Amino acid sequence: MEKAKRLFDCMEIQAKKPQTDLLSAKENGAWRLYSTQETHSMIYQLAMALLNLGVSGGDGTTESRDKIGLISNGRPEWLITDLAVQQTGAILVPLYPNSNPKELEQILNEVAVKYLFVSNKELYDKVNAVCANIPSLKAIYTFDQIDNCPNWTALLKPLEEGYRDKLTAISKTITEDDVTTIIYTSGTTGRPKGVMLTHKNIVSNVIASGKVLNQIPIDQKRALSFLPLNHIFEKMCTYIYLFHGFSISYAESMDTIGANMKEAQPYIFTAVPRLLEKVFEKIMVAGLKLTGIKRKIFLWSIKVAEQFEINNTSAWYKIKLAIADKLVYRKWREAIGGNVQAIVIGSSACPIKLEKIFTAAGMVVMEGYGLTETSPVIAVNRYPENGRKFGTVGKLIDDIQVKIADDGEILCKGPNVTVGYYKNPEMTAEVIKDGWFCTGDIGELDEDGFLKITDRKKEIFKTSGGKYVAPLPIENKMKENYFIEQMMVVGAEKKFTAALIVPSYTNLKPWCAKHDIPFTSHNELLRDSRVIELYQSIVNGFNPEFNHVEQVKKLTLLPDEWSIDSGELTPTGKMKRKVITEKYKAEIDKMYAGEEYENPSLVH
Structure with a gap:
């Protein structure tokens, strides 16, 4: 592994220990296995087909290299396309499936995409509607069989004699310093930026993060993938799996994750905090339906999990934990396949409460931190107990340097840092100064070397009284x-x-039923004085944990959940604060009408 310099070097390692289930995905209701040999054959065939179509690495510069677009959910074809494109010297430009047509058109024109691969008819139709405005685009290929659409399998033909040698010769010219992908960040504000990442950027992160993954005691190397592969977090973790002999199963969709976990029985998976929140929400809904002693045991087990602390030496607590595990936690693990040992969390801050609950239940949450521009991992919590600390994103991985600027901003230096933004040297110069990447995040390194993120630099605001407020810690708590x-x-x-607060209606509705509160809509619920009092009491209970200026004096309850589709969240689940502020301007203005309020109250 240490000798690997390019991402596709993983194939040479895999060939030495071939697997029957290197990749797998559901097709027509059944799991379809891709062996190492079949996967490699498809990669070489597609790479050769692309070369025959005129795809090339140009004169070696990033600008001259052909760009291949890819818009798809996670599936074996995604990875096969990625590895094939790499070996031609071209650059992969993966995009989010839910990107709007205008954004797709802008990006595909900016990179002058030559060929494009999409997964299904919906995406084909979306791109086809704007392809006339993308003069560089020569053809669109689909993974699914669609009438009157070129299918990617038409490119997969047996290699003729000498073609493999030709492909090998080309791949040998590709160096670790060559840009392998341009990943467009979704961004919480402004237009997406094309982050250029080299083989060295990502491979260095794979090597360092792989050492952390190897600390997890697992019997069989099986992982489940369901996050977008065009997000560097999931892509980098995928290459850890490929370099370390894991088999990878792809979930059918976000809606089928639970069922797919039970079938694939993974030992590890990556996730964002929002997913854990949803899983725990379902656990609570199911538990609160119980009656009698079963309900009491369930609620007791939740309290035990919430009290979990790393390196807790209390014999009495360990006894309680063992009892809770046998009666409750074991069933949680069985519901997702029974094998999960670790959950690697990224993208945004994970509530400490969730970390404790899942870790206590035997599914260790390993929260990490990084950005697309850092390939992405800067720090991560380890599996061993002395390598984790709740409320932090862990210790720095190997070969990464971090320093805290005078204003608290986290600066990073290392082989993982991007070479810059595509066609945007001005913005590159703004974020990379003297070799240090300015993350835009505020944080601190504690005495034990654990990194803690306290807020986003751009999200900290100043009140009219000149006091600064960091919103993230308040929201997370x-x-x-x-x-x-x-x-x-x-x-x-x-x-x-x-x-602004969006209630958890999954939990609120049973509470309302218990308190004989009738409702026909979310708006009706929010008008009930008892619901208003509930949320006011929750906020009042938390406020003493913050200083006076940080305490929430007024709040508005909202009827609709923020989502990616409705535009308030990025594809990785982060809030688009500017969008939310503009959308709910009237509600915000109402809270500040007069601005004479000093005591907590609530607008609804």
């Missing part, structure tokens, strides 16, 4: 209450701090 689904703190240039 209050979201630990399972009646709060989503929350955004506001108050820039205002006299006090306020908040």
Whole structure:
């Protein structure tokens, strides 16, 4: 592994220990296995077909290399296309399937995409509607069989004599410093930026992060993948699997993750905090339906999990934990296949409460931190107990340097740092200074070397009284209450701090039924004085944990959950604060009408 310099070097390692199930995915209701030999054959065939279509690495410069677009959910074809494109010297430009047509058109024109691969008819139709405005695009290929659409299998033909040698000769010219992919960040504000990542950027991260993964005691190397592969977090983790002999199963969709986990029985998977929140929500809904002693045992087990601490030496707590495991936690693990040892969390901050609950239940949450521009991992919590600390994103991985600027911003230097933004040297110069990448995040390194993220630099705001408020810690803390689904703190240039809150209707509705509160809609629920009092009491309970200026004085409950499709969240689940602020301007203005309020109250 240490000798690997390019991502496709994983194939040479795999060939030495071939697997019957290197990749797998559901096709027509049944799992379809891709052996190492079949996968490699498809990669070489597609790479040769691309060369025959005129795809090339140009004169070796990033600008001259052909760009191949890829818009698809995670599936074996995604990875096969990636590895094939790499060996031609071209650059892969993967995009989110839910990108809007205008954004797709802008990006595909910016990179002058030559060929494009899409997964299904919906995506084909979306791109086909704007392809006339993309002069560089020569053809679109689909993974699914679609009438009157070129299918990618038409490119997969047996290699003729000498073609393999030709392909090998070309791949040998590709160096670790060559850009292998341009990943467009979704961004919480502004237009997406094309982050250029070299083989060295990603491989260095694969090697360092792979050492962390190898600490997990697993019997069989099986992983489940369901996050977008065009996000560097999932892509980098995928290459850890490929270099370390894991088999990878792809979930059919986000809606089938639970069923697919039970079938694939993974030992590890990556996720974002939002998914864990949803899983725990379902656990709570099921548990609260219980009656009698079973309900009491369930609620007791939740309390035991919430009390979990790393390196807890209390014999009495260990006895309680063992009892809770036998009666409750074991069933949680069985529901997702029975084998999960670790869950690697990224993208945004994970509530400590969730980390404790899942870790106590035998599914160790390993939260990490990084950005697309850092390939992505900068720090991560380890599996061993001395390598984890709740409330932090772990220790730095090998070969990464971090320093904290005078204003608290985290600066990073290492082989993982991007070479820059595509066709945007001005913005590159803004974020990379003297070799240090400015992350835009505020944080601190504690005495034990654990990195803690306290907020986003651009999200910290100043009240009209000149006091600074960091919204993220407030939001994360209050979201630990399972009646709060989503929350955004506001108050820039205002006299006090306020908040928009989306209730967890999954938990709120049973509470309402228990308290004989009738409802026909979310809006009706939010008008009930008892619901208003519930949320006011929750906020009042948390407020003493923050200083006066940070305490939420007023809040508005919202009827609709924020989502990717409705535009309030990025594809990785982060809040688009600007979008939310504009969308709910009237609600925010109402909270600040007069601005004379100093005591907590609620607008609904």
